[in-house]
Each structure stands twice: as structure tokens, then as C-alpha cells.
Amino acid sequence: MFDHRELPISLFAGRSNPALAAAIAAEAGRPLGRVTIRNFADGEVYVRYEESIRGSDLFIIQSTPPPAETWMELLLMVDAARRASAARITAVIPYFGYARQDRKDQPRVSIAARMLAKMLEQAGVERVLTMDLHAAQIQGFFDVPVDHLYGSAVFEAHYTDGLRDNLVVVAPDVGASKVARAYAKRLGADLALIDKRRPRPNVAEVMNIIGEVEGRNCLLIDDMVDTAGTLCSGAEALRDAGALRIEAFATHALLSGPAYDRIEASCLGRLIVTDTIPLKRTSPKIEVISVAPLFADAIRRIYADESISTLFVE
Secondary structure, three states: OOOHHHOOEEEEEOOOOHHHHHHHHHHHOOOEOOEEEEEOOOOOEEEEEOOOOOOOEEEEEOOOOOOOHHHHHHHHHHHHHHHOOOOEEEEEEOOOOOOOOOOOOOOOOOOHHHHHHHHHHHHOOOEEEEEOOOOHHHHHHOOOOEEEEOOHHHHHHHOOOHHHOOEEEEEOOHHHHHHHHHHHHHHOOEEEEEEEEEEEOOEEEEEEEEOOOOOOEEEEEEEEEOOOHHHHHHHHHHHHOOOOOEEEEEEEEOOOOOHHHHHHHOOOOEEEEEOOOOOOOOOOOEEEEOOHHHHHHHHHHHHOOOOOHHHOOO
16 A cells, blocks of 8 residues: 655646636645646547656646536546546545535436536546535545535634624525534624525525524625525515624625626625635625635645644534
8 A cells, every 4th residue: 555645746727716726836835737728629628737747646626617617627637647647636626516416306307416426536536625515415425535624714714803793693594504503603603594485596585584683793604606696685684674784705606697786786795705716707895715725734634644624624
């Protein structure tokens, strides 16, 4: 059995989030390796490593937001690395796309998250490092180790202003209640829940607010924000219930379709997100904090066979 701690470490990145990959490499004190990724005229993806990776402990950094090409890039990078004789391949996936399709909740639908987990393993991945999966049970879709980091680690250090006083952490739906409870505990805040129903995807209707929010500062917590319909309708409901300042934190800023316009027109004072997904544009209401130091530390610990449990405690 080889000791991978004696192997050279190599960091490579796909094209989905070059700024985050460069920041992780800088924090880790390692240069990003040279790789060519391009598209043929018909859109087909081509990958070639431009330096030897034989015998290396390889970390491939690639978030997988839409389009699906981000997943294809990652799979081809893994396949090329395996064929180039990398000793161990770790997929570093700050945002794990398709995680919302984690179960068969309707007839005749795909469990896409499980399919992609198996595709990664088949391609040659031996370990996965990711952050704030939409459903924690996705870790069980893998037969290789999964290290699951939490955005709360970087958010708690960042959220140091006076809004911690008189604070209520609010889950925008039942699915986010466990995560919101963990944030409330870490911030020493009370907890509230917005009970809503979703008549169709990306459309939310607020029903009731469970908990006391009148005269309180409110912090909405979720793992991702897509069209921002849930977030903005939740903020409006809190305002109508007498909340004072309303802010939000979401780890993954998909921000699709009308999201930016909705956020800027809403009663939200601030939306804090991480850089797992690059923003399509800036906004005066959106603030970005970096997860690069956290991922760099996790990579270093994985390479050194050290515990990273302190990094992903909820």
C-alpha cells in the first residue's frame, strides 16, 4: 500500500470558476497546473494535461452550475488524469450541480444526483470534496469518501456586525430548517420558520411564519438561491409580520432569470453569498465572501492525511 503523502501534489481547474480555483491555489501555496480545455466547433469538449501528472496526488477544482457542460468537463478531466497515471484523483466540487434531483419524489423522474455520483466514480474519482450539498444524503450515493464542508464556517466569521443583537434566524422552508437551526445555535439567535407550499418549481407561496419575528432583525438562511422567488417572498412576509432589518445568506448564488431584479427590488437589506459560483453581475445588495481559504485548508489536510472534521462541523 503506497503512502500518498510522499506523492507530489497537483492542482488543476476546469473553466467554470477560474477565479475561485486561482484563489484556492494561492491559499494552498501551489500553482495551478497547465491544462488545455476547449470546444470543437460543434461544442464537443476536449481536455489535455500539458504537464506530467504521473504518480501525483491530483486535485481537480470544478464547480458544476449550469450548463451541463461543466459536468462533462469534470468527467473528462478525471478520465484524462486516470489515463495519464495520476496516483489518486480528488474532485473538488464547491457547488455540486443537480443535487436538487436527489430522490424519486414523482413518477418517471431521474435521480440525477446519484447518476452523477456513479459517473464520477466510474471515471476514476477516489475522493470528493464539496460544500453545502442540497441534500446531505447525497454523500451516501458515493462508494468513495466524501468530505462535506459547510458555508457556516466562513459566514460566522464574516457576520460580526450589530445585527447579531435581537437576531432571529429564519428558515425559508421546511427543507432548510435543519441548516437554519445550526446557524441559530452558532450565532446565539432564536429560530423561526416560513411554512410555504410550492405549486410548481421556482414558484413559492408563503403560508405561515412559525416563530416570533415582530420587532426583530431577521436572517434568512438557505443553501442556494436560484430565481430568488422563495427568498424575496419570504423577506416580504417577514416585513409584513413586523420584522426590522431583513438580510439573507445563501452559500450558492445561482441567481437565474429574474433573480437580480427581484433582489434589488425587494425589502432585503443585504444578501450574502459565497464564491462557489461566479456572479453574472454585481449588485449593490449582494455581498460575496470567499471559501478559498477553507477549501485550501481542506486540500492540505486531505493530502497530509489529517482530520478535517473541524472544518465541516455544522
